[in-house]
Amino acid sequence: MSLRHAMLALLTAEPMTGYDIAEHFNEAVAFLWAAPHSQIYPELRRMETEGLVQAEEVLRGGRATKRRYSISDEGRAALERWMTDSEGYPAERNAHRLKAAYFELTDFSVAREHLAAHIRHYNRRLDQWRETAEAIRSRRHPLLLLRLEKAPPELHDVIVAYKALAFDGEAARARAEIEWAQRGIELVDELEAKQKVNTQA
């Protein structure tokens, strides 16, 4: 049920089309939730029939129109209810860690390459998240600015601080993954060195 709350939360910044939401949800903008457009459009329709959002047909060019969605009072209430609900934790399911646990089934070089890919992946993520946190703290982040325009000034610091906190969390996770994979590579090196000594002896 988080998809709809992620969308409602986005819509508190400004009215958007499904396309806009999809953009914010995808790698390019690196947000805290991801979803393909095939999930977004039907969900917006459902939220509309449930009264959480209102759609408005907006002209684009001469002939075509697009549907711009705004959050309704009911939607805001749903968001606030969600805020007070406690979230459960999903079951542990980490394919990369699982694979690492069985690296003995493959070559040292393959293990090393998996760990190197892990580092590359989380380095990319770390850059994105650090940049986003920085853009938020320095109040350059476009969506944040739109959000602040509508919020009372005494809330600005709080809004900025919480957004930055969230991205800091993702950055911290990325750093932990990078350090782990680096220790992993060192371990693979040691194990390989030890094996070479033993086979020579």
Place this chain on the structure above:
Amino acid sequence: MSLRHAMLALLTAEPMTGYDIAEHFNEAVAFLWAAPHSQIYPELRRMETEGLVQAEEVLRGGRATKRRYSISDEGRAALERWMTDSEGYPAERNAHRLKAAYFELTDFSVAREHLAAHIRHYNRRLDQWRETAEAIRSRRHPLLLLRLEKAPPELHDVIVAYKALAFDGEAARARAEIEWAQRGIELVDELEAKQKVNTQA
């Protein structure tokens, strides 16, 4: 497709029933993959028809039987293929982080309680993972001992090291989450203090 590889990996230690696998996959034993029995039993049947595992009917008590599954050579080959495949990374989807990003929509006390729950959750996980890593390194972990019995002695150190590495990774992640939530609580305290000063002025 990781469910079947997690099961194949487990079955390299020793033959097991679906019930045994479910136990290893659940909180009690705190493994790296989780799945309910409703997923395990049908998947074992599919893996059997595909030749990845072999079932053997074993008596239990007088009347009843249970099905004990062993990994086949084909299953081992599938596992080794999976080891060389590179894993993709799932889309980012973190409900707790998302909620934290919008804490301004609720009271400081609610925000604090969410973060405290986060700390409690990852502290429990950290204990489990640290204990498991310790049990592995000191070669007290029952499943590991069964696995070592079947493995050539020169591989023992490697097997132990990779298993411990995986649990270390989960522990590192848990530590990162705890530190993040602690910084979050400090932030909430600061924001609340600032707000009090402002409303008094």
Place this chain on the structure above:
DNA sequence: GTAGTCATGTAAGAGGTTACATGATTAG
């Protein structure tokens, strides 16, 4: 005109959750 972007959908299928359902075995 044509390529890239904007915009919105549908549908099949995989993977996972929750609930329903059953019955034997074992320890007290």
Place this chain on the structure above:
DNA sequence: CTAATCATGTAACCTCTTACATGACTAC
């Protein structure tokens, strides 16, 4: 005998992924 554990299933439902599909608009 009775409760807990062992053991195995099915089914409805939800979420997400991947692919298929279409068409208008904009910049060149």
